Amino acid sequence: TDKNSLAVLSTWKGYCDKCEEGCADCPPSEVAIRAMEVIESRKWKSKALTYGKLKLGGRFHPSFSIIGTKSSRMSGSDGFNPQGIDRSHEMRSCFTLGESLMGGDFSGFELTIADAVYKDPTWHEMLLTDKKHHAVFGAELYGKTYEEIMDRSNGLYDSSKAGFFQLIYGGTADGMSYKLGLSVNQTQKAENKFFKDYPKILERRSQIYKRFKPLVNGKWNEPDLVIGSLLGHKRYFELEFKICKFFYDMSNNIPFESDVFCERVEGRRQLTTNALQSALHGAIHGIQKKAARAAINHEIQSVGGCATKIVQNEIWKLQPHGINDWVVQPMNIHDEIPAVVYGGNEQLVRETVYQAIDKLKEVIPLLKMDWAAGPNWDQIH
Secondary structure (H helix, E strand, O other), X not given: OOHHHHHHHOOOEOOOOOOOOOOOOOOEOHHHHHHHHHHHHHHHHHHHHHHHHHHHXXXXXXXXXXXXXXXXXXXXXXXXXXXXOOOOHHHHXXXXXXXXXXXXXXXXXXXXXXXXXXOOHHHHHXXXXXXXXXXXXXXXXXXXXXXXXXXXXXXXXXXXXXXXXXXXXXXXXXXXXXXXXXXXXXXXXXXXXXXXXXXXXXXXXXXXXXXOOOEEOOEEOOXXXXXXXOOOOXXXXXXXXXXXXXXXXXXXXXXXXXXXXXXXXXXXXXXXXXXXXXXXXHXXXXXXXHHHHHHHHHHHHHHHHHHHHHHHHHHHXXXXXXXXXXOEEEOOEXXXXXXXXXXXXXXXXXXXXXXXXXXXXXXXXXXXXXXXXXXXXXHOO
16 A cells, blocks of 8 residues: 555544544544554664665765756665655764764755745745744644644644645645545645735646646647756656647547447446547546646756755865865755765865855845754754
8 A cells, every 4th residue: 555545544533432423532443553553664664674774884875866856856876765864863863974074954945945936925925934834834724723733742733744845846635635634625725725825826836737738628739848947957748748649649530430338437428439538638637737746846846956966066076186085075865965074174164055055045045054063964953
């Protein structure tokens, strides 16, 4: 069973003596208990594999594909994915990584990028406040107070954050309902409020859906084949829309005629040829919807991947060419850059990082990173 399905199943309720429909006081159902056991088991299996590989290697050998994803973010390679190392204190404290460990991660990374991409004045003002923005969203989503969402003991903070970022990355109320195990009415209400508060985000999303929507009312319109980003990285959709055009041409040239009816859904009958045409159009709608969401995601994720690599590259420039002792050894994990620094060059590395970020602020004005040092990976933040 996939991860999202398990997350939904883990929310199922049993029944108590007070009701027959499931209420807040009802215990977890047997299905939910088993789903939670599977989730927990998989989590610890992943940790055990990570510890085992590190023990076998004797030290941490980070290896990456530099252009590992379509968004330009790095991906792990060579049988061990550094991107998959979890952020728990017990895990990160195991990594001492050399004589002087420094590092930092971007603060509100995706949110500051969204500010630069969408230029929504309300969003910009929201980022200047001290409140946790996903907790504000969660208060609307769950009908709770901001303080109740911020109470980490009830689990609402993490699910609010998941729903918030799902919207940022092009998700919908239906997807949020499935992932969080909430009613569509509940998630639709939160989505409507979100786009009412931040109309520029909705405007931009509508533009992208229009650009990457070749099939409209059964007619073909040539879509855009590429989307760029603030930092210039492009993603192409030529293959996706080539497949869509093939399906569209096929739907208009069914290679047979038939007067046989089929029942597609209860109470709805169609000629076999018409049913096939509808199925092909349905496949096109699915592909173009996925492409549009990927395009929305690209405008945020690609900028994040490129910005992180730009800062990392400036750090690498401090390392002399050729055969020399190490001055610095950086890597990046999503929006985080740990670096092992040698020879008392800590201040030089710190200045280099902040100079690179100041340069990036010309594109992403609210970009911020706190750079620090510590005895292990867990304590450099």
